[in-house]
Amino acid sequence: MSIIDLVFLVTAGVTIFASLGVVISKNIVHSALYLVLSFLGVATIYFQLSAAFLGLVQIMIYAGAISVLIIFAIMLVIGEDVNQSNPSTKKGTLIGVIAAGLFTFLVSISVVSSNWTNLVNNVLENPVGDLAQMLMGDYVIAFEVAAILLLVAIVGAIMIAKGAEQEND
Amino acid sequence: MISFEHYLLLSTIIFGIGLYGILARKNAVAVLMSLELMLNAVNINFIAINKFVITGGVTGQLFAIFVIVVAAAEVAVGLALIISIFRQKKSVNLNDFNLLKW
Amino acid sequence: MFVWSIQHAWLIALLPFVAFALIGLFSHKWPKISAYLSIAAIFVSFLMATIIAGGTFLAGEAINYEVAVKWINMPGLQVDMGILIDGLTAVMLVVVTLVALLVQIYSLGYMDKDPGFASYYAYQSIFAGSMLGLVLANNFGQIFVFWELVGLASYLLIGFWFGRNSAREAAKKAFITNRVGDFGFLLGILFLQIIFGTLNFTGLAGEISSYANTGLLIVISLLLLAGPIGKSAQFPLHVWLPDAMEGPTPVSALIHAATMVAAGVYLIARALFIFSATPEAMIVIALVGGFTALFAATIAIVQNDIKRILAYSTLSQLGYMVMAMGIGAMTAGIFHLMTHAFFKALLFLGAGAVIYALQDEQDIWKMGNLNKSMPITTWTFVIGALALSGIPPLSGFWSKDEILLGAFAGGYTGLYILGTLVAFITAFYMFRLIFVAFFGKNQGGVKAVEPPKTMTLPLIILAFMAIVAGFVGSPLANYRFADLVTYAGAVHYDPSLLVMVVSSLVAIAGICLAWLIYQKQAISAEEIKGKFSGLYKLLYNKYYIDELYHWLIKVFVDGTAKVLFWIDIYIVNGFINGLASLAGSMGRLLSYTGNGQVQTYALYMFAGIIIILAAILFGGLAILL
Numbered sequence: 008m009s010i011i012d013l014v015f016l017v018t019a020g021v022t023i024f025a026s027l028g029v030v031i032s033k034n035i036v037h038s039a040l041y042l043v044l045s046f047l048g049v050a051t052i053y054f055q056l057s058a059a060f061l062g063l064v065q066i067m068i069y070a071g072a073i074s075v076l077i078i079f080a081i082m083l084v085i086g087e088d089v090n091q092s093n094p095s096t097k098k099g100t101l102i103g104v105i106a107a108g109l110f111t112f113l114v115s116i117s118v119v120s121s122n123w124t125n126l127v128n129n130v131l132e133n134p135v136g137d138l139a140q141m142l143m144g145d146y147v148i149a150f151e152v153a154a155i156l157l158l159v160a161i162v163g164a165i166m167i168a169k170g171a172e173q174e175n176d
Numbered sequence: 177m178i179s180f181e182h183y184l185l186l187s188t189i190i191f192g193i194g195l196y197g198i199l200a201r202k203n204a205v206a207v208l209m210s211l212e213l214m215l216n217a218v219n220i221n222f223i224a225i226n227k228f229v230i231t232g233g234v235t236g237q238l239f240a241i242f243v244i245v246v247a248a249a250e251v252a253v254g255l256a257l258i259i260s261i262f263r264q265k266k267s268v269n270l271n272d273f274n275l276l277k278w
Numbered sequence: 279m280f281v282w283s284i285q286h287a288w289l290i291a292l293l294p295f296v297a298f299a300l301i302g303l304f305s306h307k308w309p310k311i312s313a314y315l316s317i318a319a320i321f322v323s324f325l326m327a328t329i330i331a332g333g334t335f336l337a338g339e340a341i342n343y344e345v346a347v348k349w350i351n352m353p354g355l356q357v358d359m360g361i362l363i364d365g366l367t368a369v370m371l372v373v374v375t376l377v378a379l380l381v382q383i384y385s386l387g388y389m390d391k392d393p394g395f396a397s398y399y400a401y402q403s404i405f406a407g408s409m410l411g412l413v414l415a416n417n418f419g420q421i422f423v424f425w426e427l428v429g430l431a432s433y434l435l436i437g438f439w440f441g442r443n444s445a446r447e448a449a450k451k452a453f454i455t456n457r458v459g460d461f462g463f464l465l466g467i468l469f470l471q472i473i474f475g476t477l478n479f480t481g482l483a484g485e486i487s488s489y490a491n492t493g494l495l496i497v498i499s500l501l502l503l504a505g506p507i508g509k510s511a512q513f514p515l516h517v518w519l520p521d522a523m524e525g526p527t528p529v530s531a532l533i534h535a536a537t538m539v540a541a542g543v544y545l546i547a548r549a550l551f552i553f554s555a556t557p558e559a560m561i562v563i564a565l566v567g568g569f570t571a572l573f574a575a576t577i578a579i580v581q582n583d584i585k586r587i588l589a590y591s592t593l594s595q596l597g598y599m600v601m602a603m604g605i606g607a608m609t610a611g612i613f614h615l616m617t618h619a620f621f622k623a624l625l626f627l628g629a630g631a632v633i634y635a636l637q638d639e640q641d642i643w644k645m646g647n648l649n650k651s652m653p654i655t656t657w658t659f660v661i662g663a664l665a666l667s668g669i670p671p672l673s674g675f676w677s678k679d680e681i682l683l684g685a686f687a688g689g690y691t692g693l694y695i696l697g698t699l700v701a702f703i704t705a706f707y708m709f710r711l712i713f714v715a716f717f718g719k720n721q722g723g724v725k726a727v728e729p730p731k732t733m734t735l736p737l738i739i740l741a742f743m744a745i746v747a748g749f750v751g752s753p754l755a756n757y758r759f760a761d762l763v764t765y766a767g768a769v770h771y772d773p774s775l776l777v778m779v780v781s782s783l784v785a786i787a788g789i790c791l792a793w794l795i796y797q798k799q800a801i802s803a804e805e806i807k808g809k810f811s812g813l814y815k816l817l818y819n820k821y822y823i824d825e826l827y828h829w830l831i832k833v834f835v836d837g838t839a840k841v842l843f844w845i846d847i848y849i850v851n852g853f854i855n856g857l858a859s860l861a862g863s864m865g866r867l868l869s870y871t872g873n874g875q876v877q878t879y880a881l882y883m884f885a886g887i888i889i890i891l892a893a894i895l896f897g898g899l900a901i902l903l
Contacts, residue, residue, distance in 0.1 A: 015178045019186045026190050026213050030197030035206060042209050049190075049216045056183070056227045061219075061237050068244055073212065073251050080255040081205055084262045093203040094269070099877070103200030106884050111192030113891040118184045126180055126228050137234045138241070146238060153245045160249030164256035198880055207877070274874030 015055060022048030035085070035092040039078050046070040060135045183224035191217035204258045204268045208251065215247045280333035283326045284343050287361050290326050290371060291414055293319040294407035301400040309395035313386060316399040320379045320406050327371035334368045335750075341365070344416055344480065355471070358478060362416035369612060370413040370544055373619045374537045376743075378406040380736035381532040384627050387733040388528050388634055398438060398526070405431035409537050413544065417477040418467045421545065425463070425505065428541060429456050432533050436525040445524040452518035459508015459515050466501030473498075483551045490555040499552055499559035502545075503566075510542025510596045513570040517824055519593055523585040527630030530585060535592050535626050536619035543596065543615050546603045554606065564604025568693050571597030573821070575703040579710070580817045583640045584629045587711050591666065592622060594700060598681055601693060607684025613751040614677035620747050621665035621674055624740035628659035631729045631737065632715065642711055646718035651727060654734045656716050658741040663712055665744040667705035667785045673748030675782065680751065683777045701781055705788025713796040 025048055028041030046069040053062035085092055095103075131137065142150045190213055197210025219240045226236025258268055265272050297319035301312040334341050346360025382402055389398050408427035415421040437449030471477055473494070474485050489495045506512065511519035522534050533539070546553065546563065553559045574593030581587045595618050602611030633640055635652060649656040665674035678701060685694040728734065794800045807814050816822070871882070 009177075012178045015182065019182075022186070023189055023193070026193040029209055029213060030193055030201060030206070035203055038206055038209060042212065045190075045213060046216065049220060052183070052186070052220055053223055056220075056223045058223045058226070058237050058240075061223060061240055064241065064244060065219075068248060069212070069216070073248060076251055076255060077205060077209060080259060083259055084205065084268045093201055093206045095200045095202055099200045099202065102881060103196040103198075106199055106881060106888065107192045107196035109888050110195055110884060110891070111188055113888060113895060114188045114191075115185060117891070117895055118181055118188060123180055127231050129227050129229075129231055129233075131232075131234065134234050134237065138237060141234065141238050142241075149242065153242055156249050157245060160252050164252040167253065167256040168259045195884060199877055199884070270875060270877055273876065 011055070015052075018048050018051040018055070022052065033093055034090050035081050036078070036089060038093055039074065039081055042077070043070050043074045046074065057129075057131065058134065060138065180224060180228040183220060183228075187217040187220040187224070190214075190220070202269050202271060204261075204270055204273070205255070207270065208254050208258070211254075212247060212251065215243060219243055280329055283329040283333070284341075284363055285345075287326070287330065287343075287363055287414060290323040290375070291407050291410040293323050294403040294405075294410065298400050298403040298407060301396055301403065306396040306400070309399075312396035312399045313382070316403045317379065317382045317386075319403060320375060320382055323406070323410065324372075324375035324379045327368070327375045330363065331368040331372040334365055341368075346416055346478075349419075356476070357419045358417055359420055360416040361414040362479060363414070366544075366547060366612060367413055369616055370540075371410065373540070373616050374406065374409050374413060377536040377619055377623045377740075378402070378409075378532060380739055381528045381536075381623065381627070384531075384630070384733050384736040385526075385528045387730040388630055389526060392526075394438065398435075401431055401434045401438065402529075402532070405435065405533065405538070409541065412541055416479060418470060418479075418482075418549075419477045421548075422460075422464060422467055425509070425541065425545075426460065428538055429453065429460070429509075432456075432522070432538055435529040435533060436522045438525055438529065442524065444521075448518075448521040448524040452522050455515050455518040456508045459504045459506070462501045462504025463506075463508075466498050466504070469494075469498045469501065479548065479551075486552055486555050491557075495552070496556045496558050499556055500562065502549055502552065503559065503563060506542030506546050506600070507566065508542070509545070510539050510600065511570075511593055512542070512566050512597065512600055513573055514823070516570060516574065516593050517827060520586050520589040520820070523583070523589050527585065527626060527633055530589070531623045531626030531630065534589065535622035539592065539596055540599075540615050540619060543599045543603065543611060546600065547608050547612055550603060550608050553603070560604050560606065562604070564601050564690065564693060567597045567600030567602070567604055568696050569597070570594070571601060571700045572696055572703075573597075575700045575707070577817055577820050578707045579703065580814055582642055584632065584642050584645070584711065584715060585626075585640055587642070587707060588622070588625055588629060591625075591704065591708065594704060595622065595666070598678070598697065598700070601697070602681040602684060605685050605688050605690050605693060607681055607688065609751075610677065610680035610684050613680055614674075617665070617673035617677040617744070617747050620740055621662040621672075621744040624658060624662040624737060624744050625666065627733070627737055627740065628655050628662060631655045631733055632659075634729050634733070635727055642715040645715040648716045652729075654728060654737060658734075658737040659716065660712060661741045662744055663708040665748075667708055667789065668701055668781055669705075669785055669789075670778070670782055671748070673744050673746070675778075675785075676748035676751055679778055679781055682781055683774055686774065686777050687772075698781060698784055702784040702788045705785040706792050709789045709792035710796055713792055717797060 022045055025041045025045035029038045029045060032038045032041060046065060050062040050065040050070065053059070053065055081092075194210045194213035194217060197213065198207050201207055201210065222236045222240045222243070224236075226234065226240075230236065261273060261275070262268050294316070297316045300315055305311045305315060341364060343363040344360060346358035348356070349359035350357040382399070385398065385402070389395055392398065405428065408424045408431055412421055412424035412428060415424060433449050433453045436452050437445050439445045440449070467477065470482065473489075474482055476482060476485075486495070508515045519534055519539065523530050525533075553563060571594045574590045574597060578587050578590035578594065581590060595614070599611040599614050599618070602608070602614060631652065632645065632648060632655060635648075635655075636645060639645065661672070665672040668675045668678040670676075678697075682694055682697050682701075685691075685697055795802075795806075819825070871878070
């Protein structure tokens with residue numbers, strides 16, 4: 008077992024642990040913190056897959072911006088008892104375990120049983136430059152649409168979040 | 177030796193955990209977070225495929241970027257919706273949300 | 279003039295309908311105008327009817343004028359609408375129009391100040407029109423239509439004072455009881471249509487002989503007979519007629535004495551060619567008529583209400599007519615119908631005058647001493663009663679004598695004795711009424727005065743008719759009437775002095791008995807009553823027929839209703855409710871899937887994905903991977 012394998016196993020384990028923490032914690036704030044950890048773990052996986060730029064983006068956007076956004080939202084909507092802020096019912100848990108278990112099991116079987124041939128090792132010399140060229144080249148329309156989508160999302164989020172007060176004026 | 181399959185399995189497990197969170201948790205914000213987990217699992221897949229399947233090119237990473245963009249937009253709008261509903265219902269418990277009825 | 283009238287005879291029936299429409303649409307706000315409109319219409323009809331009848335009478339031979347237009351014309355079903363005028367029709371036209379005209383004139387006084395004055399005349403018009411249409415009809419289909427219209431008019435007029443509960447009940451009773459008979463009548467008509475393919479009288483008359491004495495024709499005859507039994511109030515459907523006295527008295531005179539109830543007798547006469555083809559049907563008719571005559575006469579003895587006595591007397595006399603039909607003395611029956619129409623209308627209008635003068639008092643024991651204060655009413659009433667009792671030479675004597683002669687000479691000795699007995703009872707109860715109500719002591723205390731001229735004039739005219747109308751059919755006129763009426767060859771019996779003398783004697787005996795009991799009081803009425811208290815009670819309660827019907831309705835109709843109700847509630851409703859709750863529970867089941875919870879929807883989505891995955895992996899769809 009090489010050191011790279013070990014790193015993968017450790018990060019994968021931490022990521023899975025953090026993800027479980029997100030969905031199992033009864034305290035929503037803990038969930039949010041586990042989520043940050045999970046994002047970081049995923050970022051580490053990106054690094055291992057030689058996607059350093061994506062890893063950085065992941066850390067900045069997910070672990071930075073989105074996590075903060077979520078924590079702000081939690082602060083706004085939190086109830087009286089923070090320890091019970093993320094409840095679940097027995098029925099819901101049962102359904103979730105069965106459905107998620109079946110899904111994971113089936114997809115895992117299909118992954119394992121598949122005969123992966125023609126696998127390569129895609130070594131990139133300048134991934135960021137390639138990305139930039141694609142975004143401004145073939146995918147420029149998608150890029151612009153994504154930009155507009157973000158703009159619309161921002162404006163929409165503001166409007167939705169304060170819409171009710173607007174009407175009261 | 178860590179191979180393509182391991183990454184896929186990792187992504188599958190994280191996706192399953194996210195699925196469990198979506199189905200089992202009652203807090204709307206927690207559901208949103210579970211959704212982020214699933215998106216991350218998808219991203220892992222994209223990047224793993226970019227690494228192990230295609231030769232030359234960063235199409236997988238490109239798609240991951242778009243996913244991140246959409247996820248950011250989704251989180252922003254989703255949280256805004258939750259806050260808006262919370263104002264009226266004074267709750268973020270999904271059992272109290274039945275606005276889709278009728 | 280005569281030819282023109284006959285060719286435009288449809289006007290006779292149409293004019294009253296026009297009057298009805300005009301009153302209903304335009305003039306109901308002005309009662310007097312409505313009344314004069316109605317009277318004018320019936321007057322013109324009366325003139326035309328008189329011309330037709332007079333012309334027919336003078337012609338000396340049977341006329342038969344028929345004209346028809348297609349009404350319903352399709353393959354397998356052809357119904358005409360037309361008029362048929364022969365001697366029978368002519369006589370009926372005159373009787374109906376004359377009595378209707380006099381009653382309408384009389385009503386000017388009687389119904390004065392009634393809030394429903396205009397609608398009263400509208401109903402009178404529709405009644406007269408329907409009755410005339412019935413008489414003019416040339417086929418059974420048309421007769422049935424007008425038959426029902428007559429029933430409707432009768433319903434409206436009986437229930438005219440619908441503010442009274444008893445009037446409403448009586449109107450309903452009359453209508454429903456008539457429906458029972460009409461149902462049979464309609465079935466009979468349908469049978470005729472199916473078997474013979476025509477409803478036309480002349481058409482049927484040609485074909486009926488080939489079916490003579492068959493069981494089928496007996497069934498048809500008895501079904502057809504159900505109509506007259508209902509309309510002419512024969513036993514056992516007689517119960518509506520006494521109650522129908524709830525209507526205004528002129529209505530009783532017109533409908534329930536002179537014309538409408540005569541429709542049944544008229545129908546038997548018109549359809550006699552069917553009935554006479556089966557002796558069994560004729561016997562049934564004769565027995566029904568004879569039984570009703572006796573049955574109603576006995577009830578009339580003990581009644582106290584002046585109109586009820588007359589009502590039962592009407593029943594009894596109608597029984598006479600029906601009996602006459604049954605024994606084949608059809609002309610005698612129609613003759614009696616005509617004379618009876620005059621003197622019974624006279625009696626009813628006279629009773630109406632008394633009731634009018636005594637402010638709605640109808641109990642004969644509370645009247646009395648009216649001969650001084652109301653001489654015209656009293657003496658015309660006495661003339662009517664004498665005619666009804668059959669005292670020669672008044673009209674009733676001739677017609678009743680014809681019937682008795684028919685029974686006697688035709689060999690129906692039992693019915694002859696029964697008829698003579700009824701004649702005795704009739705004379706007795708009529709003069710009981712007269713001695714108590716008109717010549718007895720005044721027990722009421724209300725001072726009676728002679729009613730206005732519009733009411734006394736019809737009385738005088740009718741009294742005149744009651745005296746002279748009998749001569750047209752008497753041996754003195756050489757049976758002109760019988761020849762006129764019959765279109766199938768009149769049956770003549772030589773006048774029998776024995777029958778005349780016996781019937782006159784029993785009538786006089788009845789009058790004398792009534793005089794002894796109620797005027798001279800030589801025999802105590804109370805004592806007789808005490809001796810036969812059981813019989814008295816039976817008669818007073820009209821043989822408990824009404825109670826019997828109530829009981830039957832209770833047992834059978836209510837019992838059936840209960841069973842059907844049970845079926846409806848538990849089986850029909852159960853089935854329907856079962857279907858409804860099935861749909862409901864399916865809906866409830868499916869509504870769990872649409873509960874508005876996002877997580878539930880997400881579960882369905884992933885359940886679907888899982889199923890597809892499983893199908894791909896294990897279901898032989900692995901090729902998709």
